[in-house]
Amino acid sequence: MADPSNGFCPYIDIRIAGAASGPLSGLTFAAKDLYDIAGHVTGGSNPDWLATHPAAEKHAWAVETLLAAGATLTGKTITDELSLGLLGENAHYGTPENPRAADRVPGGSSSGSVSAVAGGHVDFALGSDTGGSVRIPAGFCGLYGMRTTHGRIPLDGVLKQAPSYDTVGWFARDADLFARVSAALLQGEIPAVPPARMVIAADAFEIADAAVQDALAPVVDTVAAAIGESATERVCPTGLDAWKAQQGVLQGREAWESFADWIDRTNPRFAYDVARNLAQRATITDAEVAAAKPVRAALIERIDELTRDGGVICMPTAPFPAPLAGRRLSKSGPDRDRIRQLTCIASASGAPQINLPLATVDGFPVGLSLLGAPGSDEMLAGFARLLASAGR
Amino acid sequence: MADPSNGFCPYIDIRIAGAASGPLSGLTFAAKDLYDIAGHVTGGSNPDWLATHPAAEKHAWAVETLLAAGATLTGKTITDELSLGLLGENAHYGTPENPRAADRVPGGSSSGSVSAVAGGHVDFALGSDTGGSVRIPAGFCGLYGMRTTHGRIPLDGVLKQAPSYDTVGWFARDADLFARVSAALLQGEIPAVPPARMVIAADAFEIADAAVQDALAPVVDTVAAAIGESATERVCPTGLDAWKAQQGVLQGREAWESFADWIDRTNPRFAYDVARNLAQRATITDAEVAAAKPVRAALIERIDELTRDGGVICMPTAPFPAPLAGRRLSKSGPDRDRIRQLTCIASASGAPQINLPLATVDGFPVGLSLLGAPGSDEMLAGFARLLASAGR
Numbered sequence: 001m002a003d004p005s006n007g008f009c010p011y012i013d014i015r016i017a018g019a020a021s022g023p024l025s026g027l028t029f030a031a032k033d034l035y036d037i038a039g040h041v042t043g044g045s046n047p048d049w050l051a052t053h054p055a056a057e058k059h060a061w062a063v064e065t066l067l068a069a070g071a072t073l074t075g076k077t078i079t080d081e082l083s084l085g086l087l088g089e090n091a092h093y094g095t096p097e098n099p100r101a102a103d104r105v106p107g108g109s110s111s112g113s114v115s116a117v118a119g120g121h122v123d124f125a126l127g128s129d130t131g132g133s134v135r136i137p138a139g140f141c142g143l144y145g146m147r148t149t150h151g152r153i154p155l156d157g158v159l160k161q162a163p164s165y166d167t168v169g170w171f172a173r174d175a176d177l178f179a180r181v182s183a184a185l186l187q188g189e190i191p192a193v194p195p196a197r198m199v200i201a202a203d204a205f206e207i208a209d210a211a212v213q214d215a216l217a218p219v220v221d222t223v224a225a226a227i228g229e230s231a232t233e234r235v236c237p238t239g240l241d242a243w244k245a246q247q248g249v250l251q252g253r254e255a256w257e258s259f260a261d262w263i264d265r266t267n268p269r270f271a272y273d274v275a276r277n278l279a280q281r282a283t284i285t286d287a288e289v290a291a292a293k294p295v296r297a298a299l300i301e302r303i304d305e306l307t308r309d310g311g312v313i314c315m316p317t318a319p320f321p322a323p324l325a326g327r328r329l330s331k332s333g334p335d336r337d338r339i340r341q342l343t344c345i346a347s348a349s350g351a352p353q354i355n356l357p358l359a360t361v362d363g364f365p366v367g368l369s370l371l372g373a374p375g376s377d378e379m380l381a382g383f384a385r386l387l388a389s390a391g392r
Numbered sequence: 393m394a395d396p397s398n399g400f401c402p403y404i405d406i407r408i409a410g411a412a413s414g415p416l417s418g419l420t421f422a423a424k425d426l427y428d429i430a431g432h433v434t435g436g437s438n439p440d441w442l443a444t445h446p447a448a449e450k451h452a453w454a455v456e457t458l459l460a461a462g463a464t465l466t467g468k469t470i471t472d473e474l475s476l477g478l479l480g481e482n483a484h485y486g487t488p489e490n491p492r493a494a495d496r497v498p499g500g501s502s503s504g505s506v507s508a509v510a511g512g513h514v515d516f517a518l519g520s521d522t523g524g525s526v527r528i529p530a531g532f533c534g535l536y537g538m539r540t541t542h543g544r545i546p547l548d549g550v551l552k553q554a555p556s557y558d559t560v561g562w563f564a565r566d567a568d569l570f571a572r573v574s575a576a577l578l579q580g581e582i583p584a585v586p587p588a589r590m591v592i593a594a595d596a597f598e599i600a601d602a603a604v605q606d607a608l609a610p611v612v613d614t615v616a617a618a619i620g621e622s623a624t625e626r627v628c629p630t631g632l633d634a635w636k637a638q639q640g641v642l643q644g645r646e647a648w649e650s651f652a653d654w655i656d657r658t659n660p661r662f663a664y665d666v667a668r669n670l671a672q673r674a675t676i677t678d679a680e681v682a683a684a685k686p687v688r689a690a691l692i693e694r695i696d697e698l699t700r701d702g703g704v705i706c707m708p709t710a711p712f713p714a715p716l717a718g719r720r721l722s723k724s725g726p727d728r729d730r731i732r733q734l735t736c737i738a739s740a741s742g743a744p745q746i747n748l749p750l751a752t753v754d755g756f757p758v759g760l761s762l763l764g765a766p767g768s769d770e771m772l773a774g775f776a777r778l779l780a781s782a783g784r
Contacts, residue, residue, distance in 0.1 A: 091660070091661050265720055267721055268483070268664055269483050271661055272667045276671035
């Protein structure tokens with residue numbers, strides 16, 4: 001369905017040289033089409049958003065910060081339209097290649113960023129994560145990728161989806177570079193200390209395919225050994241499906257509110273499933289919102305209990321390797337719902353979560369995620385580097 | 393939002409000469425992009441339908457019949473995507489001009505056909521009418537236009553929407569040419585006899601703006617005088633809103649079934665409102681269908697009672713003149729619902745309905761409709777010519 005002339009898939013060239021010297025000098029990066037780049041329209045990879053918005057007057061905070069750190073911007077990357085997706089298929093501009101899994105989706109919504117990094121087009125890339133949009137593509141393409149603590153990194157100049165969930169994130173192929181980018185964006189030191197303890201999320205593992213559980217088992221052992229103290233627990237006693245449901249309601253309401261006026265005014269073109277999901281979100285009632293809020297509060301409390309004082313939760317990043325591209329909606333829809341049982345945990349709690357690309361199933365990447373307490377972003381990036389430098 | 397390079401708005405040139413001699417020799421026509429034209433893909437004015445279907449192998453029955461009657465095809469006309477609309481706005485290819493009302497919609501879904509005829513680009517044009525798609529544009533652009541009796545004209549080679557409602561229809565600027573085209577497509581004589589009697593549908597008039605009621609009043613008097621016997625009655629004792637509701641359920645279910653598999657397979661691009669309405673149709677339950685069927689049966693019986701033995705019902709074609717183009721969905725949606733209280737009557741009963749373009753409000757066309765018993769197509773076309781020849 002894609003127009004091959006548009007220049008996306010995974011990205012369109014926009015070159016802005018970084019500062020002459022800096023900690024990221026000599027590196028190239030790309031930014032998801034939600035980040036403002038001065039002089040260009042931030043299109044959200046939807047042609048009607050592009051057509052109805054003016055060019056950005058200044059760079060997004062994250063773009064400006066990376067340029068100031070010496071990195072050179074070389075492209076704007078495709079996203080699932082308006083960041084509304086987890087698989088990386090865009091009906092307007094196409095599906096970026098998954099360089100690690102031919103014919104399979106790259107994951108989304110940061111699809112072009114993950115594809116550009118995994119394919120070696122850039123050294124690293126900016127994504128964003130509201131409901132899983134950095135974690136899932138990192139898992140599917142075998143990259144280091146992190147969703148940061150909500151509110152930790154300024155979202156100035158980033159096209160908003162659901163403000164109480166939107167976060168900045170990024171991808172890199174190796175843990176050392178990932179840590180260097182993390183230092184620049186978090187504006188702090190990246191330590192080399194392991195978490196204090198680890199909870200292995202039994203219920204999250206149960207959602208994954210058996211092959212994924214098997215492939216991740218030795219990685220869990222390695223990580224547990226590096227940490228020292230670990231225990232297996234059910235993260236959500238009442239079932240992850242209830243956590244997924246509250247996320248659907250609360251994120252859904254916010255996303256609808258972000259786009260409702262523009263949709264009413266513009267009647268934009270969308271892929272069918274994107275429009276269908278938005279229309280469903282338009283029907284979320286105040287009563288549903290009120291009922292979901294205590295579930296979210298309980299989730300936040302439970303995650304705090306498990307992660308406070310340096311703890312991490314480990315779980316599969318996604319329940320399966322990247323699915324085939326171009327499948328029927330009746331196949332991909334249920335897969336997306338399964339993914340959301342895992343991604344809702346960090347989304348709702350505001351916690352940071354990093355994907356460690358340390359396993360494969362049939363040659364396709366599968367990732368182990370570590371989720372820490374809000375504010376533990378540096379620790380997660382540092383521990384990933386520590387594991388890698390130990391040859392793990 | 394439209395791509396100006398696509399050639400629509402109102403139509404793209406495709407020239408196929410008609411037979412050397414015939415009753416329509418020397419006339420040109422265009423066909424809505426639901427009609428097969430051999431060697432071209434019937435696109436339904438949706439880019440993804442176009443991309444996922446092969447070229448037609450032969451002409452649609454109606455196209456073939458017109459060519460055989462001597463008319464020359466000069467274009468394929470834009471429609472609301474997949475005929476799903478009443479206003480004539482297409483997010484992919486643009487909104488055809490209403491030559492009688494600048495800045496206003498042409499009406500749909502036969503938007504390009506009505507625009508091409510009203511603008512003088514062709515002598516007449518094929519449209520189709522499932523839920524009002526010939527009647528409404530004829531009303532908005534001031535043309536003669538007819539929805540034929542359901543099943544009267546073969547739909548071979550016409551992209552289907554809701555099979556128990558889909559019909560062939562056509563537009564012309566004057567009643568004499570309209571009757572000549574009618575003779576060719578109905579394959580019969582067009583008589584010059586008035587209806588036996590007329591029912592003035594009080595409840596249908598009440599749905600129209602006061603200005604429309606006022607503008608149509610002298611036309612109703614003229615028509616009543618030509619017929620001789622007339623009476624004012626409420627067509628639907630329980631309220632036209634209930635008739636509209638059953639139409640929404642039964643046509644909606646059929647339309648969803650027509651497109652569901654293709655949507656599941658393709659995840660096509662649609663304007664937001666089109667996708668939203670389809671998604672709503674996907675949720676129609678069997679219980680809702682079962683509840684709607686007796687309402688339709690009662691409607692059919694009531695219309696039979698009012699139109700049998702040569703009777704006609706007269707009513708406004710639309711409740712208002714063509715609305716402004718490009719309005720908010722929150723404005724255009726309620727207008728569409730109001731229209732459907734009028735158009736559901738012929739749609740659900742399978743009756744033919746002709747628009748007589750004999751009035752204006754503030755210079756914008758408003759039409760009076762005559763609805764006859766199923767099978768009375770020739771009578772309606774003939775009476776329209778009779779009125780015109782009498783200078784009415």
